[in-house]
Amino acid sequence: MTLKIINPYKHIIFPFNHFPKLNDFYLLLKPKFIETKELFNKDSNLYIEIGFGKGDFLINFAKNNKDKTIIGIERSQSLVKEVSKKLVLNKIDNVKLIEGLAEFVFYFYIPHNSVELLIINFPDPYPKKAHINRRLLNKKFFKLIYPKLTNNALIYIATDCDKYRDYIIQELKTLNIYKIEKFILGFYDENYQTKYLKKWLKLNKKIYSFIISKKV
Numbered sequence: 749m750t751l752k753i754i755n756p757y758k759h760i761i762f763p764f765n766h767f768p769k770l771n772d773f774y775l776l777l778k779p780k781f782i783e784t785k786e787l788f789n790k791d792s793n794l795y796i797e798i799g800f801g802k803g804d805f806l807i808n809f810a811k812n813n814k815d816k817t818i819i820g821i822e823r824s825q826s827l828v829k830e831v832s833k834k835l836v837l838n839k840i841d842n843v844k845l846i847e848g849l850a851e852f853v854f855y856f857y858i859p860h861n862s863v864e865l866l867i868i869n870f871p872d873p874y875p876k877k878a879h880i881n882r883r884l885l886n887k888k889f890f891k892l893i894y895p896k897l898t899n900n901a902l903i904y905i906a907t908d909c910d911k912y913r914d915y916i917i918q919e920l921k922t923l924n925i926y927k928i929e930k931f932i933l934g935f936y937d938e939n940y941q942t943k944y945l946k947k948w949l950k951l952n953k954k955i956y957s958f959i960i961s962k963k964v
């Protein structure tokens with residue numbers, strides 16, 4: 749497989765959004781882990797946001813954490829391009845963007861024991877029963893990312909969907925390799941906003957957040 753890298757704004761973009769959901773086919777492919785040193789000119793753990801959307805959270809988080817090496821993963825090519833431009837406008841150089849499905853990007857590119865913080869704000873909830881298998885956060889995904897996380901890593905998740913909230917709790921319980929450190933009614937950090945957070949707050953919807961750690 750050839751790797752096509754489009755690099756218009758000096759952020760990496762891998763056009764892999766057409767890959768299917770996590771399945772046995774690409775588990776047969778050999779991973780090509782990224783070199784943090786090569787990407788960021790320094791060896792450090794990664795901070796990753798999956799599904800950054802319009803990038804409100806990612807940009808502010810990067811501004812407030814200039815010493816951190818941050819990766820944003822998003823499957824929508826247009827959003828990757830839009831946020832890429834915002835990074836340039838805001839002169840942010842500690843963020844790299846990867847276009848693709850998080851499941852694939854994690855399996856294929858993210859090195860083991862490298863992720864210190866994983867953020868997933870308002871993952872698509874797929875509330876209908878028939879669509880549950882489209883959800884990103886399930887047993888398979890949590891198992892896949894487990895070795896990629898450092899032992900002291902944290903995962904921050906926010907959702908407005910009570911069915912997804914319960915599903916996450918159930919999946920984590922069955923898997924039994926993570927601990928829910930905190931369950932919060934509301935968004936986990938009042939210093940940050942996201943497009944969907946604003947939208948749901950305007951509609952007076954309840955927000956649920958999780959802070960999750962690894963059982964080691």
Ligand SMILES: C[S@@+](CC[C@H](N)C(=O)[O-])C[C@H]1O[C@@H](n2cnc3c(N)ncnc32)[C@H](O)[C@@H]1O
Nearest residue numbers: 799800801822823824849850869870942943944
């Ligand atoms: C409901 S939006 C939330 C966007 C943003 N986090 C916010 O809070 O405003 C979900 C985002 O996740 C992206 N997404 C959904 N599934 C994905 C996947 N498997 N890998 C990467 N991005 C994904 C979508 O393209 C979309 O931008």
